[in-house]
Amino acid sequence: MIPNEALPALGQGRTERVMVAIRRLIASHALAPGDKLPSIRMLAREKTVSPSTVVEAYDRLAAEGLIRPRPGSGFYVAASIVPARGADAHAPADRAVDPFWVSRQSLDAGREMLRPGCGWLPPDWMPLAAIRRAMRAAAKTDDATLVEYGSTRGSLALRRLLARHFASEGIEAGAEHVLLTSSGTQAIDLICRHLLRPGDTVLVDDPCYFNFRALLQAHAVRIVGVPYAPLGPDMSAFEEALATHRPRLYLTNSALHNPTGASLSPRNAHRILAAATAHDLTIIEDEIFADFEPERSVRLAALDALNRVIRIGSFSKTLSASIRCGYIAARPDLTEALVDLQLATGFGGPSPLAAELVFRTLSDGSYYRHLGSLRGRLTRRRREVVAELAKLDVHPWTLPRGGFYLWCRLPGAPDASEVARRALRDGIVLAPGNVFSVNEAARDFMRFNVAQMNVDVTRLLQRTLG
Amino acid sequence: MIPNEALPALGQGRTERVMVAIRRLIASHALAPGDKLPSIRMLAREKTVSPSTVVEAYDRLAAEGLIRPRPGSGFYVAASIVPARGADAHAPADRAVDPFWVSRQSLDAGREMLRPGCGWLPPDWMPLAAIRRAMRAAAKTDDATLVEYGSTRGSLALRRLLARHFASEGIEAGAEHVLLTSSGTQAIDLICRHLLRPGDTVLVDDPCYFNFRALLQAHAVRIVGVPYAPLGPDMSAFEEALATHRPRLYLTNSALHNPTGASLSPRNAHRILAAATAHDLTIIEDEIFADFEPERSVRLAALDALNRVIRIGSFSKTLSASIRCGYIAARPDLTEALVDLQLATGFGGPSPLAAELVFRTLSDGSYYRHLGSLRGRLTRRRREVVAELAKLDVHPWTLPRGGFYLWCRLPGAPDASEVARRALRDGIVLAPGNVFSVNEAARDFMRFNVAQMNVDVTRLLQRTLG
Numbered sequence: 001m002i003p004n005e006a007l008p009a010l011g012q013g014r015t016e017r018v019m020v021a022i023r024r025l026i027a028s029h030a031l032a033p034g035d036k037l038p039s040i041r042m043l044a045r046e047k048t049v050s051p052s053t054v055v056e057a058y059d060r061l062a063a064e065g066l067i068r069p070r071p072g073s074g075f076y077v078a079a080s081i082v083p084a085r086g087a088d089a090h091a092p093a094d095r096a097v098d099p100f101w102v103s104r105q106s107l108d109a110g111r112e113m114l115r116p117g118c119g120w121l122p123p124d125w126m127p128l129a130a131i132r133r134a135m136r137a138a139a140k141t142d143d144a145t146l147v148e149y150g151s152t153r154g155s156l157a158l159r160r161l162l163a164r165h166f167a168s169e170g171i172e173a174g175a176e177h178v179l180l181t182s183s184g185t186q187a188i189d190l191i192c193r194h195l196l197r198p199g200d201t202v203l204v205d206d207p208c209y210f211n212f213r214a215l216l217q218a219h220a221v222r223i224v225g226v227p228y229a230p231l232g233p234d235m236s237a238f239e240e241a242l243a244t245h246r247p248r249l250y251l252t253n254s255a256l257h258n259p260t261g262a263s264l265s266p267r268n269a270h271r272i273l274a275a276a277t278a279h280d281l282t283i284i285e286d287e288i289f290a291d292f293e294p295e296r297s298v299r300l301a302a303l304d305a306l307n308r309v310i311r312i313g314s315f316s317k318t319l320s321a322s323i324r325c326g327y328i329a330a331r332p333d334l335t336e337a338l339v340d341l342q343l344a345t346g347f348g349g350p351s352p353l354a355a356e357l358v359f360r361t362l363s364d365g366s367y368y369r370h371l372g373s374l375r376g377r378l379t380r381r382r383r384e385v386v387a388e389l390a391k392l393d394v395h396p397w398t399l400p401r402g403g404f405y406l407w408c409r410l411p412g413a414p415d416a417s418e419v420a421r422r423a424l425r426d427g428i429v430l431a432p433g434n435v436f437s438v439n440e441a442a443r444d445f446m447r448f449n450v451a452q453m454n455v456d457v458t459r460l461l462q463r464t465l466g
Numbered sequence: 467m468i469p470n471e472a473l474p475a476l477g478q479g480r481t482e483r484v485m486v487a488i489r490r491l492i493a494s495h496a497l498a499p500g501d502k503l504p505s506i507r508m509l510a511r512e513k514t515v516s517p518s519t520v521v522e523a524y525d526r527l528a529a530e531g532l533i534r535p536r537p538g539s540g541f542y543v544a545a546s547i548v549p550a551r552g553a554d555a556h557a558p559a560d561r562a563v564d565p566f567w568v569s570r571q572s573l574d575a576g577r578e579m580l581r582p583g584c585g586w587l588p589p590d591w592m593p594l595a596a597i598r599r600a601m602r603a604a605a606k607t608d609d610a611t612l613v614e615y616g617s618t619r620g621s622l623a624l625r626r627l628l629a630r631h632f633a634s635e636g637i638e639a640g641a642e643h644v645l646l647t648s649s650g651t652q653a654i655d656l657i658c659r660h661l662l663r664p665g666d667t668v669l670v671d672d673p674c675y676f677n678f679r680a681l682l683q684a685h686a687v688r689i690v691g692v693p694y695a696p697l698g699p700d701m702s703a704f705e706e707a708l709a710t711h712r713p714r715l716y717l718t719n720s721a722l723h724n725p726t727g728a729s730l731s732p733r734n735a736h737r738i739l740a741a742a743t744a745h746d747l748t749i750i751e752d753e754i755f756a757d758f759e760p761e762r763s764v765r766l767a768a769l770d771a772l773n774r775v776i777r778i779g780s781f782s783k784t785l786s787a788s789i790r791c792g793y794i795a796a797r798p799d800l801t802e803a804l805v806d807l808q809l810a811t812g813f814g815g816p817s818p819l820a821a822e823l824v825f826r827t828l829s830d831g832s833y834y835r836h837l838g839s840l841r842g843r844l845t846r847r848r849r850e851v852v853a854e855l856a857k858l859d860v861h862p863w864t865l866p867r868g869g870f871y872l873w874c875r876l877p878g879a880p881d882a883s884e885v886a887r888r889a890l891r892d893g894i895v896l897a898p899g900n901v902f903s904v905n906e907a908a909r910d911f912m913r914f915n916v917a918q919m920n921v922d923v924t925r926l927l928q929r930t931l932g
Contacts, residue, residue: 015831059831065630069834078634103809107618111610123609131612132605139601143589144577146597147786152573164531168544182648182790185813193684198664214810218659320613324648324817343569344680347651351790351820365481365525368535 014049018057021047026066026077037067037075097417097432099210099217105429116452117420117431119209119258120321121404125377125451127361127370131320134360141356150352152339154180154327158359162327166311169302171329177306179335180349181342184288184314184326185211188251190338191284191310191328192219193345195249203241203250205233207407207436207445209258209286212251221248225438228260230398232268239271242279249282255297256289259436259447260407261400263297273304280308287313292402294375306330315358318371325350325358378404378450385450388458392465397445406448410465413444419464420446428460480515484523487513492532492543503533503541563883563898565676565683571895582918583886583897585724586787587870591843591917593827593836597786600826607822616818618805620646620793624825628793632777635768637795643772645801646815647808650754650780650792651677654717656804657750657776657794658685659811661715669707669716671699673873673902673911675724675752678717687714691904694726696864698734705737708745715748721763722755725902725913726873727866729763739770746774753779758868760841772796781824784837791816791824844870844917851916854924858931863911872914876931879910885930886912894926 025031037043037058044051058075061067067075095101106118138145153159159175166173181187196202198220204212206225216223224245227234233252241247250272254264264272276283285300290313301311306329314326328338342349361367385406386396393411400406410416416432423430433445491497503509506524510517524541527533533541561567572584604611619625625641632639647653662668664686670678672691682689690711693700698720707713716738720730730738742749751766756779767777772795780792794804808815827833851872852862859877866872876882882898889896899911 056831059834060829062834063829063831064627065634068634069838078630100806100809103813104618104805107615107809107814120615123613126609126613128609128612135601135605139598139605143592143594145788146594147589147592147788149573149586149782149787152570161530164544168531168534183812183814185811189811211810211813214806218807218810316615320819321615321814322611322613322818324814324820339570340566340680341684343566343573344677344684345651345655346649347569347677348573348649348787348790351817352788353786353823354790354817354820357819363526363529365522365529368525368528372535 014053015056015060018043018047018049018054019061022057022061023066031077033077035077036073037077039074097420097435099214099435101420102210102429102431102435103214105424109429112427114428114452114454114457116449116457117429117447118449118452119431120317120449121451125374126318126320127367130361130364130366130370131323131357133364134357137360138353138356141353145352145356148352149348150355152343152348153178153335154325154349155352155355155359158325158355158362159327161359161362162329166301166329169296169299171299171302171306171311173306173329176332177329177335179328179330179338179342180355181312181326181328182324182346182350182354184286184312184316185215186346187312187314187326187328188212188284188286189215189218190342190345191312191330192216192221192249194334194337194341195282196221200249201245201247203238203245203247203281204438205252205257206438207259207433207442208251208438209253210431210435213435213438216251223438225441227439227441228257228262230260230262231265232262233272235268235271239275242275242281246279247281249284250276251284251286252300253286253289254299255287255293256400256403256405258289259405259431260398261396261403261405262398263293263401264300266298269298269300269303273300273309276308283309285309285311287311288317289403291318291371292375292378292404294379294402297401301329310334315362318374319358319361319367323354323357325354375402378402381450382406385448385453388453389448389461392458392461394446394461394465404449404451406450408446408448410444410446412465414465416442416444416446422464423460426460428457480519481522481526484509484513484515484520485527488523488527489532497543499543501543502539503543505540563886563901565680565901567886568676568895568897568901569680571890575895578893580894580918580920580923582915582923583895583913584915584918585897586783586915587840587917591840592784592786593833596827596830596832596836597789597823599830600823603826604819604822607819611818611822614818615814616821618809618814619644619801620791620815621818621821621825624791624821624828625793627825627828628795632767632795635762635765637765637768637772637777639772639795642798643795643801645794645796645804645808646821647778647792647794648790648812648816648820650752650778650782651681652812653778653780653792653794654678654750654752655681655684656808656811657778657796658682658687658715660800660804660807661748662687666715667711667713669704669711669713669747670904671718671723672904673725673899673908674717674904675719676897676901679901679904682717689904691907693905693907694723694728696726696728697731698728699738701734701737705741708741708747712745713747715750716742717750717752718766719752719755720765721753721759722866722869722871724755725871725897726864727862727869727871728864729759729867730766732764735764735766735769739766739775742774749775751775751777753777754783755869757784757837758841758844758870760845760868763867767795776800781828784840785824785827785833789820789823791820841868844868847916848872851914851919854919855914855927858924858927860912860927860931870915870917872916874912874914876910876912878931880931882908882910882912888930889926892926894923 159178420430433442625644886896899908
């Protein structure tokens with residue numbers, strides 16, 4: 001028997017009201033674990049709802065694990081209930097400020113936190129309408145796309161679209177050069193698993209994206225950092241590193257380099273490739289910020305025609321980081337080997353549904369316009385933030401042509417990690433320089449995301465640096 | 467100028483008609499790479515459409531990479547066009563019949579192929595209506611879920627739902643014990659990366675899921691197969707293997723084991739755990755087929771309370787393989803370490819949107835009913851296929867209590883790999899025994915997926931075996 005006072009006030013749906021009533025009875029121990037629930041007919045009569053309403057309520061409570069059906073016998077309160085817990089513990093605030101620090105703090109930050117240290121745009125900068133449109137359309141897509149694993153290389157439609165974009169840069173790649181992955185990072189990881197063995201040496205820029213360091217550490221390789229200059233790596237250091245360390249791989253962003261926002265010059269691109277050829281070096285060129293470029297800069301993948309250069313990218317920065325989908329474009333013999341590795345370690349690539357959503361959003365005419373206005377908005381925002389920071393005597397190391405990063409040296413040579421640690425206590429996630437630096441050469445640098453800055457951040461900086 | 471005859475017949479939308487006209491002009495070389503397209507106003511006047519229709523058409527062609535805007539100057543035909551190619555080359559038919567063979571043939575099979583060797587249900591067995599409902603609802607979800615990376619452990623709502631299900635089995639796990647991943651396979655891979663070093667030994671059942679072999683090969687570990695009996699591993703062989711090989715890990719399905727469909731007995735479960743404790747063995751218990759069980763069988767994770775047993779699973783078999791989402795439930799110290807590894811190698815876990823779709827579908831009352839009717843339908847289908855196969859003197863090694871697999875010895879001791887190779891030429895993908903067998907002890911076995919069988923498959927078997 002379920003007393004009538006357990007039925008909550010009107011205003012909810014009938015099903016929800018029955019569910020709430022049962023939940024209360026369980027929470028108050030009026031119904032104990034193992035107890036049988038009232039029969040559907042009896043409860044329907046008592047509550048003056050239809051039996052199908054009670055069936056729906058019981059099914060949903062069973063789906064939640066609160067009650068369990070016993071075939072032919074009815075529903076029972078589940079044997080053991082674990083109380084719902086509070087929100088997750090975040091990464092401890094006193095954790096070392098290492099390459100994981102920024103990502104964990106940024107990803108697990110509560111909604112109330114400010115995140116000028118994070119690597120993505122706020123939601124209202126993203127093409128939300130086009131994504132919602134793509135989702136409504138995809139809700140009507142064919143059955144197989146909704147529920148099957150999909151092909152080993154991922155959506156042919158999306159790979160062809162990518163191949164056409166590459167062709168417009170002069171890269172003669174077909175869909176068979178392209179392998180979809182579940183993220184840009186996973187694309188790099190897959191290539192590293194194929195190419196690297198523990199103890200190999202890998203070159204990165206110093207500074208470089210902090211997660212390159214975390215990823216390479218997971219591969220137990222030796223990481224050598226080459227100082228990065230505003231037009232690409234310091235070329236004499238690069239050439240010397242090749243001769244001295246014989247690295248197997250170089251991992252870089254040619255366009256809108258993370259964290260500096262710099263882009264490679266054509267001259268340096270040519271020199272890098274010449275040196276790579278001389279030393280049989282493979283290069284992963286990460287296109288992650290490419291769509292933010294106002295005009296396309298030089299690409300190693302185009303000069304090299306995807307021979308020793310592997311292009312990887314994703315749609316996380318300009319489309320959605322939630323619809324996880326990345327890609328690899330490489331020589332067909334390499335993608336063929338990576339298909340096996342991706343099968344073995346993930347059983348297939350990205351969700352066919354995710355690829356469908358990306359394809360639909362990219363093919364939506366509005367997406368191109370979104371990119372155009374996004375670039376304009378970022379240009380204005382960079383200018384504003386540069387001016388704001390200048391008042392604090394904080395200046396960018398270089399003025400990026402696009403994107404949302406500013407790589408700045410802090411005045412008075414403070415330890416940026418300490419600044420970041422203190423800022424966290426004030427609810428602000430910052431990205432201190434040395435997490436990006438293999439040689440720990442960026443102690444007093446900070447990477448700022450202009451789209452995530454506001455007056456509270458500038459005030460905090462003023463207090464801290466002043 | 468775009469001649470009017472280039473405008474295709476009515477019946478398409480205006481935008482599409484303009485797009486088709488431009489595509490034809492490019493395909494016929496009337497417009498060459500680098501050529502400027504007519505101005506928006508001029509084309510609109512010529513085609514008696516509104517300028518906004520032409521803008522939309524140009525934007526969509528630009529999104530496809532066929533044309534490129536030059537700011538302030540108009541649109542141009544992209545510099546180089548790669549012709550669209552035919553469908554992908556599949557895995558070569560003459561490729562060795564190894565653990566990758568079945569997955570590649572099944573995943574890349576054309577829609578016209580029959581796939582009794584594959585490991586999933588046909589789309590119309592899946593909860594399509596609930597998924598479409600979830601997608602329409604998710605199209606209205608909050609902005610952050612649509613476009614942000616999400617938290618490092620994945621959706622709290624879904625992890626809590628899982629924890630409640632575990633609680634109903636007596637497993638006292640909170641959401642902090644759970645880490646979402648992008649697939650069940652990726653969950654296993656992540657654990658292996660954390661626990662194993664090249665040269666370590668790993669126990670598997672013989673036979674076992676073929677992709678366990680492919681995955682473990684990618685980790686360069688030694689794989690030892692323990693003969694599987696209808697109530698679990700041959701226990702004396704298991705205990706001997708522990709003493710002799712000192713394996714670091716045992717990877718198994720306790721419920722509806724793949725490929726046999728057998729389930730572990732309580733007595734063997736207890737013996738496995740006792741031996742694991744004595745030899746400090748970690749166990750991954752893969753729950754992939756658990757939801758097909760009519761009544762829950764024993765679980766190592768429940769007996770062991772997630773101490774040395776790690777539970778992994780996904781929603782690919784009963785909900786959707788396209789919405790890729792898996793999970794790990796383990797001791798909090800282990801999940802904490804795996805968070806870092808998943809960040810480093812994939813930047814975060816599963817798509818927040820995928821987790822949202824899974825959560826919504828699981829919480830939809832209809833999902834529980836779907837599972838119930840799916841189990842009934844499979845029971846009937848297993849019975850039918852067992853009867854059909856009996857006519858060919860093909861009999862299951864054991865009669866599974868649930869799921870869609872039948873593990874059968876073929877009469878006349880043929881080489882099942884040869885049978886499979888020949889079947890492929892007839893458009894049928896089969897799963898021959900030895901891809902599941904580390905000791906190559908299943909030469910004349912075949913795994914059949916009852917939901918993918920039909921009269922053409924039985925006819926082919928009749929021809930081949932008769």
